[in-house]
Amino acid sequence: MRQCKHSDAVKRMNRPSRLALAVSRPKDGPANIITLGWFMRTSIKPPMFAISVGSTRYSHEILSANRNFVLAIPSVNMAEQTMQCGLQSGRDVDKIKEFNIKTNRGKLTQIPILAEAVANFECKTITQVRSGDHTIFVGEVKYSWQNDDEDIEQLLSIPAMDDRFIELIRKGGFAFGYIKE
Ligand SMILES: Cc1cc2nc3c(=O)[nH]c(=O)nc-3n(C[C@H](O)[C@H](O)[C@H](O)COP(=O)(O)O)c2cc1C
Secondary structure, eight states: OOOOOHHHHHHTTOSSEEOEEEEEOOSSSOOEEEEESOEEEEETTTTEEEEEEETTSHHHHHHHHSOEEEEEEOBGGGHHHHHHHHHSOTTTOOHHHHTTOOEEOOSSSSOOEETTSSEEEEEEEEEEEEETTEEEEEEEEEEEEEOSOTTOOBOEEOOTTOTTEEEEEEETTEEEEEEOO
């Protein structure tokens, strides 16, 4: 064991990792989607999720004002859309329209759920905590949804050039794919 730069140690724990999409909606305007690597389950009863969102993101602005969000788990069919939602800002582009993201109505609010996701969780933000340059928004799950196709694969962030994985897309230093059978 040797001491090293923080970023070098982080590289050793980083891949493969799960991805999520947080859908939020400003008062006047279309719903927006941000790609997240930093999210976790935080409670069983009631079910809760925490998401960590950078304070410069458009999603941060929306989540601070409208205290509801949908947490969607992307499927392999959403590789391109998940990449684009992580590389572009809703300040510049209507991501749902531009990237042809299929939505369904949810039950909790006007925020849509994502039709091609593996699962969707409609959440109400119950608390938030500043964490350095990010804010952790903790949401209580009010309604949960799963894809009708039970075999649909979950999209993962994967290591470069590793033949245990099928790579679907690579851009901006990120690679997404799934585990080989
Ligand atoms: C694989 C991947 C994971 C990411 N994880 C996070 C994250 O956990 N938190 C975050 O604030 N930004 C994360 N980002 C960056 C945002 O998705 C990105 O800045 C996005 O353009 C912000 O969109 P918005 O301005 O519409 O909110 C990630 C990007 C990628 C590609």
